[in-house]
Amino acid sequence: MLSSAGLALRRWASGCQGGRRTLATVISGNKTSQLVRERLKKDVEKMRKEVPGFRPGLVVLQVGDRDDSNLYISMKLKAAAEIGIDANHIRLPKSSTEEEVLSCIMSVNENPAIHGLIVQLPLDSVHRIDTEAVTDAVSPLKDVDGLTSINAGKLSRGDLGQCFIPCTPNGCMELIRQTGVSVVGKNVVVIGRSKIVGAPMHDLLLWSHATVTTCHSKTTDLPDHVGRADILVVGAGRAEMVKGDWVKEGAVVIDCGINHVPDDSKPSGKRVVGDVHYSSARERAGYITPVPGGVGPMTVAMLMENTVQSAWRFVRRQQSG
Ligand code: NDP
Numbered sequence: 001m002l003s004s005a006g007l008a009l010r011r012w013a014s015g016c017q018g019g020r021r022t023l024a025t026v027i028s029g030n031k032t033s034q035l036v037r038e039r040l041k042k043d044v045e046k047m048r049k050e051v052p053g054f055r056p057g058l059v060v061l062q063v064g065d066r067d068d069s070n071l072y073i074s075m076k077l078k079a080a081a082e083i084g085i086d087a088n089h090i091r092l093p094k095s096s097t098e099e100e101v102l103s104c105i106m107s108v109n110e111n112p113a114i115h116g117l118i119v120q121l122p123l124d125s126v127h128r129i130d131t132e133a134v135t136d137a138v139s140p141l142k143d144v145d146g147l148t149s150i151n152a153g154k155l156s157r158g159d160l161g162q163c164f165i166p167c168t169p170n171g172c173m174e175l176i177r178q179t180g181v182s183v184v185g186k187n188v189v190v191i192g193r194s195k196i197v198g199a200p201m202h203d204l205l206l207w208s209h210a211t212v213t214t215c216h217s218k219t220t221d222l223p224d225h226v227g228r229a230d231i232l233v234v235g236a237g238r239a240e241m242v243k244g245d246w247v248k249e250g251a252v253v254i255d256c257g258i259n260h261v262p263d264d265s266k267p268s269g270k271r272v273v274g275d276v277h278y279s280s281a282r283e284r285a286g287y288i289t290p291v292p293g294g295v296g297p298m299t300v301a302m303l304m305e306n307t308v309q310s311a312w313r314f315v316r317r318q319q320s321g
Contacts, residue, residue, distance in 0.1 A: 023283060026287075036302075055086040056084075056307055058144070061117065064123065069124070109139040141313070145306075151164050160207055164310070166195075167303045168298075169201040169233075170302040172201060187230050191236045192235035194235065229251055232253050234275040242276040245284070247276075247285050250285070253288040276291075
């Protein structure tokens with residue numbers, strides 16, 4: 001019988017070819033998101049044939065003028081336009097009160113030409129605005145970010161066909177699908193439990209029949225948990241926190257992190273890294289997402305997917321009277 005060290009050595013050796021360790025296959029979010037967007041474009045054309053003159057409508061509501069939000073919004077508007085979605089950007093001034101933001105949301109909720117409404121976070125107002133109250137004011141029928149309590153509740157109960165799935169976890173699932181590795185029965189570890197990434201990722205994996213462990217800032221023995229993960233999804237917001245030698249041989253590693261670290265070799269003086277130490281993890285994983293070019297582009301693609309899905313639901317409701 002082999003000792004645990006012997007087993008580890010055999011596992012490591014099985015990943016070597018001709019004495020050299022094979023690197024993990026890179027899962028490209030750029031390529032996958034392109035495929036999703038092409039599919040959605042055809043879907044919108046089909047919808048417009050079925051209902052002449054109809055276009056899916058999306059509103060991105062921004063409060064204030066943050067540079068990072070402006071960049072993300074321009075990416076969303078561009079992707080929407082390419083697919084044939086009628087995308088509208090509403091920018092409220094920094095002086096907006098919570099009441100004014102809520103009133104804007106109500107009018108979009110009531111507009112039948114709009115099928116998706118997202119509130120760009122964080123809200124950049126000089127007043128204190130309750131973000132929770134604002135995101136929850138979005139009609140669940142138009143909540144294409146999947147952030148309302150109603151949609152989150154449905155997802156946590158496994159009613160996947162009745163809700164909008166938050167875009168980043170949905171994108172992660174699509175990337176896992178690309179590997180051909182089934183999540184059914186697998187040990188999956190999620191690092192992070194935020195409402196936008198970790199918690200819905202947990203729910204989605206659970207109801208896709210994985211056995212899920214969710215870790216957070218109070219988790220002890222994080223490397224130990226990571227070492228048992230057949231599939232690892234990280235959304236902690238900690239630059240290169242997960243080290244390569246924590247990762248199980250052959251695991252699927254999905255890195256949601258977007259962190260800016262100093263880099264004197266770049267004209268900007270910084271570069272973007274994920275929450276996983278990419279080069280060392282690539283030596284052990286079977287599949288890995290890069291940062292940038294991994295989960296990021298999928299988040300935008302899944303927002304488009306949810307908007308088109310919402311428009312189809314609207315069309316079907318109209319048709320059934
Ligand atoms: P949050 O800060 O809201 O949540 C971070 C989560 O990670 C929390 O649950 C926190 O635990 C946990 N955490 C923090 N430090 C540790 C640690 N040392 N060990 C274990 N768990 C830890 O971040 P978000 O969920 O909004 O985002 C996570 C990352 O994903 C960020 O880098 C963000 O930029 C990126 N992101 C990327 C997107 C994309 O499109 N690619 C979209 C959205 C986010 P606790 O709950 O205990 O505090």
